[in-house]
Amino acid sequence: MRDILVTVLVLGAIPWIISRPWIGVLVYTWLGLMNPHRLTYGFAYSFPFGSVIAIVTLVSMLFSKEKKQVPWSPLMIVWLIFVVWLNITTVFAAFPDAAAVEWDRAIKIQLMIFTTLLLIHGRERINAYVWVLVISLGFFGVKGGIFAILTGGQHRVLGPWESFIADNNTLALALIMTLPLIRYLISVTQHKQVRIGLIVAMGLTAMAVISSHSRGAFLAGGTILLFLILKSRHKFGFMAAAIVIVPIMLLSMPEAYFERMGTISEYQEDASALGRINAWWFAFNYAVDHPITGGGFGVFSEELFLTYAPNPLDFHDAHSIYFEILGEQGFVGLALFLLLGLLALRSCSWIMKNTIDRESLGWARDLAAMLQVSLIGYATGGTFLGLAYFDYYYDLIATVIVLQFHVKRKLSMPQDEKDDPVADTIEARRGTDVVQAGARRPAS
Numbered sequence: 001m002r003d004i005l006v007t008v009l010v011l012g013a014i015p016w017i018i019s020r021p022w023i024g025v026l027v028y029t030w031l032g033l034m035n036p037h038r039l040t041y042g043f044a045y046s047f048p049f050g051s052v053i054a055i056v057t058l059v060s061m062l063f064s065k066e067k068k069q070v071p072w073s074p075l076m077i078v079w080l081i082f083v084v085w086l087n088i089t090t091v092f093a094a095f096p097d098a099a100a101v102e103w104d105r106a107i108k109i110q111l112m113i114f115t116t117l118l119l120i121h122g123r124e125r126i127n128a129y130v131w132v133l134v135i136s137l138g139f140f141g142v143k144g145g146i147f148a149i150l151t152g153g154q155h156r157v158l159g160p161w162e163s164f165i166a167d168n169n170t171l172a173l174a175l176i177m178t179l180p181l182i183r184y185l186i187s188v189t190q191h192k193q194v195r196i197g198l199i200v201a202m203g204l205t206a207m208a209v210i211s212s213h214s215r216g217a218f219l220a221g222g223t224i225l226l227f228l229i230l231k232s233r234h235k236f237g238f239m240a241a242a243i244v245i246v247p248i249m250l251l252s253m254p255e256a257y258f259e260r261m262g263t264i265s266e267y268q269e270d271a272s273a274l275g276r277i278n279a280w281w282f283a284f285n286y287a288v289d290h291p292i293t294g295g296g297f298g299v300f301s302e303e304l305f306l307t308y309a310p311n312p313l314d315f316h317d318a319h320s321i322y323f324e325i326l327g328e329q330g331f332v333g334l335a336l337f338l339l340l341g342l343l344a345l346r347s348c349s350w351i352m353k354n355t356i357d358r359e360s361l362g363w364a365r366d367l368a369a370m371l372q373v374s375l376i377g378y379a380t381g382g383t384f385l386g387l388a389y390f391d392y393y394y395d396l397i398a399t400v401i402v403l404q405f406h407v408k409r410k411l412s413m414p415q416d417e418k419d420d421p422v423a424d425t426i427e428a429r430r431g432t433d434v435v436q437a438g439a440r441r442p443a444s
Helices: 004-012 014-019 023-033 050-063 074-091 096-119 125-153 170-186 193-208 215-231 235-251 253-269 269-291 302-308 322-356 359-384 391-411 419-432 433-440
Strands: none
Touching: 004 050, 004 096, 004 170, 014 023, 023 050, 023 096, 023 125, 023 391, 050 096, 074 096, 074 322, 074 391, 096 391, 125 193, 125 359, 125 391, 170 193, 170 215, 170 391, 193 215, 193 235, 193 433, 215 235, 215 359, 269 302, 269 322, 322 359, 322 391, 322 433, 359 391
16 A cells, blocks of 8 residues: 555656656655665565656756756865765775665765756745655654654664665764754744644654664754754744743653663763774774875775775674765765865855845745754764765755855845835746846836
8 A cells, every 4th residue: 555655646646747747856855865765565665656756857957948057166166075075085995886786875965956946946946845854854743743742762763774864873974963943934934723733743753863862963963952952933932832842742751761862971882872983083094095086986895805904803884874874985075075064154144144134035044054954964964974966955055056146146136126025026936037137127
């Protein structure tokens, strides 16, 4: 039954994608993040739905009459250079065959996310994209939160098998990155029932994060909570709610949870923590020996650990986005990766600063603030997880780019058109031609 349902939903969207390619971006993003086919048990489990939707989207985009405009910015240029660098390091990879497999996955993700930059523009489409991000991962937050409540937090919440978010740690980070986006949707949703549903979803998602028993999520969650309070318009109300709700959630957890969190300060005696540190030293030592290109995808191997790791027999994966990039892409790749994140945070700050006196762009200001919090959550939680090529992170980067491009375009228009909410809807439905034509009309 699940196989049929997923197949009908995905293939049924194809006629819509042919006439509206931007819907293909939404469907592909949903498939990539939620992995609904991994929740089935039959033929749909391994069916290449993503490839089918990607091909249909790219072909329909080529034949679409809608104008495609590249939203150039320093952030996008650095992103393009970073993707080019992934190709260069793959040529010089320590293990070419293993690198080719990982490269294929990473480049496919990057290619489809770049279509987001061409097809997602205007308030209506940007919000639709955010809804897809929230639904795709919020599903596991709601499901996991309910499971945690019913089981008293005794069991860890997991994601779909054979995906980026399969284990408890990676799922927890993805949910942490989603919490700010749920907060944004709560602030812009007009329907009371939907807003209440989002509030409940946010609470259940927070419970799922706690029930992941992830120490990295514990640290990242605390950081996210602080920045959610700082970036929210209603700081005191949000803080009051957090003061009441968070302790209740923590008190519902079993004693084993607090024992695990207590080991954070005792990393010298924790085998898992020591294994991570050993992997980090491996990445650093290898990068020092290969400073430009690193070792390419798949460099974290038992064979190379024998030469470059302090404890050659304690083999671990990167367990850190920063050391993963350092080991695989060298110091040049790490510099590009860090610059990408910093420019994304700066772009969010630019949006917030330049929309502060524009009531019609208040939604963009709120979204930029919450995107910034999500990125901070990734930067914090990613310290302990090897998710450097996680598509969700680059989805957020793409959202920042198109949002900033939209805001710049609005601010460049005559005053009467800057604050015209109807123009947002027209722009989203008919494409950039309408906006550009409108921008050339003299103010009345």
